[in-house]
Amino acid sequence: xxxxxxxxxxxxxxxxxxxxxxxxxxxxxxxxxxxxxxxxxxxxxxxxxxxxxxxxxxxxxxxxxxxxxxxxxxxxxxxxxxxxxxxxxxxxxxxxxxxxxxxxxxxxxxxxxxxxxxxxxxxxxxxxxxxxxxxxxxxxxxxxxxxxxxxxxxxxxxxxxxxxxxxxxxxxxxxxxxxxxxxxxxxxxxxxxxxxxxxxxxxxxxxxxxxxxxxxxxxxxxxxxxxxxxxxxxxxxxxxxxxxxxxxxxxxxxxxxxxxxxxxxxxxxxxxxxxxxxxxxxxxxxxxxxxxxxxxxxxxxxxxxxxxxxxxxxxxxxxxxxxxxxxxxxxxxxxxxxxxxxxxxxxxxxxxxxxxxxxxxxxxxxxxxxxxxxxxxxxxxxxxxxxxxxxxxxxxxxxxxxxxxxxxxxxxxxxxxxxxxxxxxxxxxxxxx
Amino acid sequence: xxxxxxxxxxxxxxxxxxxxxxxxxxxxxxxxxxxxxxxxxxxxxxxxxxxxxxxxxxxxxxxxxxxxxxxxxxxxxxxxxxxxxxxxxxxxxxxxxxxxxxxxxxxxxxxxxxxxxxxxxxxxxxxxxxxxxxxxxxxxxxxxxxxxxxxxxxxxxxxxxxxxxxxxxxxxxxxxxxxxxxxxxxxxxxxxxxxxxxxxxxxxxxxxxxxxxxxxxxxxxxxxxxxxxxxxxxxxxxxxxxxxxxxxxxxxxxxxxxxxxxxxxxxxxxxxxxxxxxxxxxxxxxxxxxxxxxxxxxxxxxxxxxxxxxxxxxxxxxxxxxxxxxxxxxxxxxxxxxxxxxxxxxxxxxxxxxxxxxxxxxxxxxxxxxxxxxxxxxxxxxxxxxxxxxxxxxxxxxxxxxxxxxxxxxxxxxxxxxxxxxxxxxxxxxxxxxxxxxxxxxx
Numbered sequence: 065x066x067x068x069x070x071x072x073x074x075x076x077x078x079x080x081x082x083x084x085x086x087x088x089x090x091x092x093x094x095x096x097x098x099x100x101x102x103x104x105x106x107x108x109x110x111x112x113x114x115x116x117x118x119x120x121x122x123x124x125x126x127x128x129x130x131x132x133x134x135x136x137x138x139x140x141x142x143x144x145x146x147x148x149x150x151x152x153x154x155x156x157x158x159x160x161x162x163x164x165x166x167x168x169x170x171x172x173x174x175x176x177x178x179x180x181x182x183x184x185x186x187x188x189x190x191x192x193x194x195x196x197x198x199x200x201x202x203x204x205x206x207x208x209x210x211x212x213x214x215x216x217x218x219x220x221x222x223x224x225x226x227x228x229x230x231x232x233x234x235x236x237x238x239x240x241x242x243x244x245x246x247x248x249x250x251x252x253x254x255x256x257x258x259x260x261x262x263x264x265x266x267x268x269x270x271x272x273x274x275x276x277x278x279x280x281x282x283x284x285x286x287x288x289x290x291x292x293x294x295x296x297x298x299x300x301x302x303x304x305x306x307x308x309x310x311x312x313x314x315x316x317x318x319x320x321x322x323x324x325x326x327x328x329x330x331x332x333x334x335x336x337x338x339x340x341x342x343x344x345x346x347x348x349x350x351x352x353x354x355x356x357x358x359x360x361x362x363x364x365x366x367x368x369x370x371x372x373x374x375x376x377x378x379x380x381x382x383x384x385x386x387x388x389x390x391x392x393x394x395x396x397x398x399x400x401x402x403x404x405x406x407x408x409x410x411x412x413x414x415x416x417x418x419x420x421x422x423x424x425x426x427x428x429x430x431x432x433x434x435x436x437x438x439x440x441x442x443x444x445x446x447x448x449x450x451x452x453x454x455x456x457x458x459x460x461x462x463x464x465x466x467x468x469x470x471x472x473x474x475x476x477x478x479x480x481x482x483x484x485x486x487x488x489x490x491x492x493x494x495x496x497x
Numbered sequence: 498x499x500x501x502x503x504x505x506x507x508x509x510x511x512x513x514x515x516x517x518x519x520x521x522x523x524x525x526x527x528x529x530x531x532x533x534x535x536x537x538x539x540x541x542x543x544x545x546x547x548x549x550x551x552x553x554x555x556x557x558x559x560x561x562x563x564x565x566x567x568x569x570x571x572x573x574x575x576x577x578x579x580x581x582x583x584x585x586x587x588x589x590x591x592x593x594x595x596x597x598x599x600x601x602x603x604x605x606x607x608x609x610x611x612x613x614x615x616x617x618x619x620x621x622x623x624x625x626x627x628x629x630x631x632x633x634x635x636x637x638x639x640x641x642x643x644x645x646x647x648x649x650x651x652x653x654x655x656x657x658x659x660x661x662x663x664x665x666x667x668x669x670x671x672x673x674x675x676x677x678x679x680x681x682x683x684x685x686x687x688x689x690x691x692x693x694x695x696x697x698x699x700x701x702x703x704x705x706x707x708x709x710x711x712x713x714x715x716x717x718x719x720x721x722x723x724x725x726x727x728x729x730x731x732x733x734x735x736x737x738x739x740x741x742x743x744x745x746x747x748x749x750x751x752x753x754x755x756x757x758x759x760x761x762x763x764x765x766x767x768x769x770x771x772x773x774x775x776x777x778x779x780x781x782x783x784x785x786x787x788x789x790x791x792x793x794x795x796x797x798x799x800x801x802x803x804x805x806x807x808x809x810x811x812x813x814x815x816x817x818x819x820x821x822x823x824x825x826x827x828x829x830x831x832x833x834x835x836x837x838x839x840x841x842x843x844x845x846x847x848x849x850x851x852x853x854x855x856x857x858x859x860x861x862x863x864x865x866x867x868x869x870x871x872x873x874x875x876x877x878x879x880x881x882x883x884x885x886x887x888x889x890x891x892x893x894x895x896x897x898x899x900x901x902x903x904x905x906x907x908x909x910x911x912x913x914x915x916x917x918x919x920x921x922x923x924x925x926x927x928x929x930x931x932x933x934x935x936x937x938x939x940x
Contacts, residue, residue: 444867451782460867462787472787478728479785482742486780489745493779 079331081316085297088312090177092302096125097179105248108184108204111378113191113217113400115241117261117305117387121254122245126302127181129200133164135176137352137466145171146467159196159435160467166203186248188241189214193406194438213244217400223411225401233397259389261305266386271313272299273382278320279370280423283340285323287330289350289369290359300378304387332363341366342484344459345419347373347412347446348431348439351463354471358463361477365484371419373412376404383415405438413446417453426487429459434470457490459483499721501926502545503918504538504735505743506530506727509766509794509880511537512915513545518721520923524549525912529636531675538725538733539678550684550713551576557709563702571706574628574698578691580635581626586687587637588618590677594670604666610658611666614648633807638671685714722926724918728767739925744772744783746917751876752778753916755905759872762861762891763913764881766794769861771868784868792860794880796832797887800853803833804846811850815886818851832856851886858890862898871895873902878913882906 099106105124109115111131119126136142137160145167146160152170154163168174175181187201187210198214205212215236218229242253275295279288286292295316303309323330329337333356346369351358362369379385385402388395400406407415420428430447432440447458461479464470500523505512511530515523526544530537551572558568592615599608621644625632634640645667653660679686688710696703725733726746733740743763751761752774761772769792773782786792801808822844824835832853839849865871875895881887892904907913 448869457781460784474728475785475787478742482744482780482783485742485745486783489779490781493775493777 079319081312081319082294084312084315085294088298088303088308092125093175093177093179093181096127096175096181099125099182105185106182107186107188108201109188110191110194110197111300112193112403112405113215114300114304114378115188115190115237115396115400116302117258117265118237118241118245118396119188120261120305121257122249122251124186124245124249127184128301129165129204130161131301132168132175132181133161133466134352136164136168137468138355139176140353141168142353142466143468159200160465161435162196162200162203164466165200169204169207183208184210186210186244187212187214190217190241190400191215191403191406192217193219193403194436196437211244211248213241215240215400217406220401220407220411223408225398229401230394230397233400234393237393237396255392258392262387262389262392262395264307264310265299265305266388268299268304268309268313269379269381269386271310271317272296274317275313275320276371276375276382278324279368281324282343282424283327283329283337284343284368284370284423285320285328285330287332287359287362287369288375289346289372290332290355290362291330292369292372292375293350296375296378330368333360334363337363337366337368339366340368342427342487343368343370343423343425345369345371345416345423345425345428346431347416347428347443349374349377349433349436349465350431351433351471352466353468354463354473357473358476361480365480367480367484370423370425373404373416373419376415378403380404380407380415409442409445412442413449413453416446416450420450420454420456425456426491427457427459427483428454429461429483432460432462434462434464435467436465457483457486459486498716499719500549501722501724501919501922502542502720503746503915503920503922504541504723504725504727504733505746505912505914505918506534506538506725506733507765507914508728510911511541511727512912513538513541514912514915514919515542515545515549516919516923518923518926520920522916523552525909525915527635527911529638529675533676534733536676536678539680543679543683546718547579547684549718550688550716551579553713553716554706554709557712558702558705561705561709563705567702571695571699571702575688575691575695575706575710577626577628578695578698579687581622582687582690583683584626584637584640585619585622585690586679587674588615588622588641591615591618591641591670591674594673594677595666598666598669598673602666602669604662607658607662607666610649610652610656610663614645614652614663617648618644633809638675642667642671688714722922724922724925726914726918739922741918741921743914744770744785745780746914746921747878748772748774748780748783748917749778749920750913750915750917751878751905753920754907754909754913755874755876757874757903758876758905760865760868760870760875762865762875762877763879764792764794764857764861764877764887765879766798769793769864771861771864773869773872782869784864786860786864792857796857797853797881797884799833800836800850803836804850809883812854812884812886812888814847815850815854816847816889818845818847820845820848820851821855822848822852824849824852824856851890854884854886855890855894857881858887858894861891862894866898871899871902874905875902876905876907878907878910880911882910 106127107119107124108127108129111128116126136145142164146163148167148170149163173181187204189197189201201212217233246253276288278285298309298312329340344367380402416428428450430443432443447460451458461476499518500515503514507530509530511528513526517523524545525548526541528537528540528544555568555572558571595611632640649660649663652658699706723735724739724741725735726741726743747761747763751758758774763770769786771784772780775781797811798808801811822839824832836849877891
C-alpha cells in the first residue's frame with residue numbers, strides 16, 4: 065500500500081508523485097530505524113481507525129504492522145515468514161498478515177526498506193471491527209512487554225454513528241489514550257497542535273477525493289485499485305496531518321488532472337493503457353504476493369478498476385467524511401467508526417451499487433481473501449444484492465492477502481477471462497436486441 | 498463444403514464439433530488429451546471430420562432413395578469396420594515403434610514376446626469390432642493398453658518373460674504412437690480398407706453404398722472459422738480473438754441443446770462450474786470451484802483407482818446401494834483414506850460409493866447456491882453427467898432444495914463446450930462486429 069517496489073512500475077512511466085512518495089516513505093523508515101538512538105517514541109497501530117494526527121501532536125511515530133506485512137508480501141518474503149510462524153504453532157487459518165508479521169519480528173524485525181524497525185513503546189488499538197487485530201497485539205505485548213491501549217470502537221450495526229457511540233469513543237480517547245501518551249512522552253496534550261494537524265488532513269483528503277473521483281472520466285486517468293493503493297499510501301499510514309502529505313496530494317492531483325486533460329488512460333505494469341475496454345468496481349483487498357501478476361491480467365484485457373472499496377479501509381472520504389479541527393476528538397472518533405470494514409452490509413451494498421452507477425462501470429468484481437473475515441463475510445450476499453440493484457454482472461475471485469499458497473494463477477485467470485467475456489457477450493446481446 | 502469448428506481442450510479429453518455454414522451439426526470427435534495440445538486438437542478435429550464424412554455418406558445414401566433406418570444400419574456397419582481398420586492401422590504403427598523401442602533400449606530378448614503380442618492384437622481386431630461387441634473405450638491408448646496388459650500377462654506366465662519390461666515397452670511406444678498424427682486423408686485411407694467387408698454386409702445396397710462413399714470422399718471440406726475453449730485454451734492453435742472461456746461456451750452450448758436452460762452445472766475432470774444463463778444463452782453469473790479439485794471428475798477417477806474399478810463401473814455399482822454411507826471428507830486424498838477405513842470396517846463397496854457420489858454433488862450444490870441457485874430448466878453437462886449415480890444424487894438434492902424442475906442431460910453432454918465454441922465460431926464467420934470499447938454502451 066505504501067512504497068512502489070521498483071518492479072511495480074516501469075521506470076520510464078514513474079510520475080514525480082511516485083518518486084516523492086517513495087522518498088517520503090523511505091525517510092520515515094530511516095527515522096524509525098534511528099528511533100532507538102534519537103529517543104523518538106514509536107507506537108504500533110493499524111490503518112483502520114489510526115489516530116495519526118493525535119500521535120503526531122505528541123511527536124510520536126506510527127508503525128503499521130499490516131503495512132509491513134503487505135510489503136513483505138510484495139517483496140516475496142511473506143511465504144518464509146508465514147511458515148516460520150506456523151512452525152511456532154500458528155494455525156493455517158490464522159490471518160496471513162499476522163503470521164507474516166510474527167515471522168518478520170522473529171527474524172530481526174527488518175522492515176520493507178531493509179532497515180531494522182524499533183520495537184513498540186506502546187501498542188494502540190483504535191479499531192475493533194477486526195478481532196484479529198486485538199489478538200495480534202496480545203501476541204506483540206507478550207513479546208515486547210510494553211504498555212497497551214485498546215479502545216473499544218462500536219460497529220455501525222444500524223448504519224449510523226449516534227451521539228452516544230461518539231461519546232463512548234471520545235471518552236476512551238480522553239481517559240485512556242491521552243493520559244498514556246502524556247506518560248509516554250512526558251508532554252501535556254496540546255489540542256491546538258492536534259487541530260493544526262486535522263486541518264492539514266482535511267486539505268489532503270480533499271485532494272485525494274479529487275484524485276479518486278477522476279476515475280469518473282471515460283477513459284479513466286487512473287486505476288483505482290492497483291494504482292489506488294499507491295495513492296492512499298501516505299494518507300492511510302504515517303503521514304496524515306503532515307505538510308508533506310498536503311504537498312504530495314496537491315502534486316498528485318495536478319498530475320492526474322493533466323492525464324485527464326491529455327485524455328490518457330491509467331499507468332499499468334506495461335506503461336499507459338491505450339484502450340479502456342472494461343470499467344469495473346472492485347471489492348476487497350488485492351493479493352499482495354501476486355499484485356503485479358493480477359494487475360497485468362486486468363490490464364492485458366483492457367480492464368480498469370474505476371472504484372474500489374479497499375481504498376476506503378483507512379477512511380471513506382469520498383462519501384463526505386473529513387477530519388475536522390472544529391471538533392477534534394469527535395471527528396477522530398467518527399473516523400475510527402467510519403472506515404470501510406466497520407460499515408454494515410447494507411451500507412457496503414449501497415456504496416458499491418453507487419460506485420457502479422456513478423463511475424459508469426460495466427460490472428464489479430469481488431476478490432475474496434482467505435485471511436480477512438471482516439472483508440469476506442457477507443460478500444456473496446453483497447454480490448447478489450449489487451447485481452440485483454445495478455443489473456450489472458458481478459465477478460468473484462479468491463486469493464489471500466500475503467499467503468502465496470492461496471493464489472492459483474490459472475484459476476484466477478480463467479475466472480477473469482470468463483468474466484470479461486461475459487461483459488462482452490452482454491454488450492453484443494444488447495446491441496443485437 | 499465450408500465448415501466451422503469448436504474445440505474444447507479439457508484436462509481429460511479434447512472434443513471438436515463441426516458445424517456447416519448454416520449451423521447444421523455435421524460431426525464431432527473426441528480424443529484423450531495429451532501433453533501435446535496442438536496434436537490433441539488435431540486428432541479431435543480429424544475425428545470430427547471423419548464423423549462429418551459419415552454424415553455425408555448418410556446424406557448421399559438417402560439422396561439415392563435409401564430410407565433413413567436402412568441408411569443408419571449401413572452406416573453403423575461401415576463405421577464399425579472403419580474403426581477396426583483404424584485400430585489395425587494404429588496397431589501397425591505401434592508395432593513399428595515398439596520394434597524401434599526394443600532396439601533403443603537394448604532389450605532384444607523381449608522382441609519375440611512383443612511381436613507375438615502385436616500379432617495377437619492384430620488377429621483379435623475382428624473379434625474386438627465384431628457386430629454387437631462392446632469396447633471399454635474408443636481411444637486407441639485404452640483399447641490397445643488393456644489388450645497389451647492382458648496379453649503380456651499371458652506371455653509372462655507362459656514364457657517367464659518379464660511383465661514389467663513388456664509394460665514399459667508399451668508405455669514408451671504408445672506416447673510416440675499418440676504423437677503420430679494421421680491428419681488429412683484418414684477417412685479415405687481407412688474407409689477404403691473397410692469397404693471390402695462393408696460391401697459384403699450391405700448386400701443389395703452395395704452399389705448405393707459404394708457410390709455414397711465415393712461422393713462423401715470427393716467433397717472438399719474447408720474450414721472458415723474456429724474457436725477454442727477449455728483449460729488449455731491459451732495454447733490452442735487459434736489466435737487470441739478466437740479463444741473463448743469455457744464458461745461462456747458451456748452456457749451457449751447448453752442453451753443450444755436445451756433452449757429453456759437457465760442454470761447449467763458442468764462437472765469436468767478438474768473443475769466444476771455453476772452457470773446461470775439468460776434466454777439467449779448469455780451467461781449472467783457463474784461460480785467455479787476454487788483451487789481444490791475435490792468434487793470433480795478426477796475425484797471419481799481417484800476413487801475408481803482405489804477400488805480397482807473402471808470409471809464407467811462406479812456409477813452403476815453405486816446405484817445398487819440400499820444404504821448410503823455418509824462420507825465426511827471433502828478432500829480427494831482424505832476420501833481415499835476414509836474409503837479404505839470404511840471397507841476395513843466391513844461397509845459395502847456400493848454403499849460407500851453411493852456416499853462418495855453424494856459428497857461430490859453436495860459440493861456442486863454449494864457452488865450452485867453461490868452462483869444464484871438452480872432455476873428451471875436445469876442442464877447438467879460434462880463427463881460426470883454420464884455417471885448415473887451422480888445424476889441420481891443431483892436429482893434428489895435439487896428436488897430437496899429447489900423443488901421439482903426439469904433436469905436436462907444430453908447423451909452428448911460431453912460436447913457441450915465444443916458446441917458452444919462452434920456456435921461462437923459461426924458468429925465469427927458471419928462477420929460479427931468488433932467489440933465496442935467501454936463507455937460506448939450506456940447502461
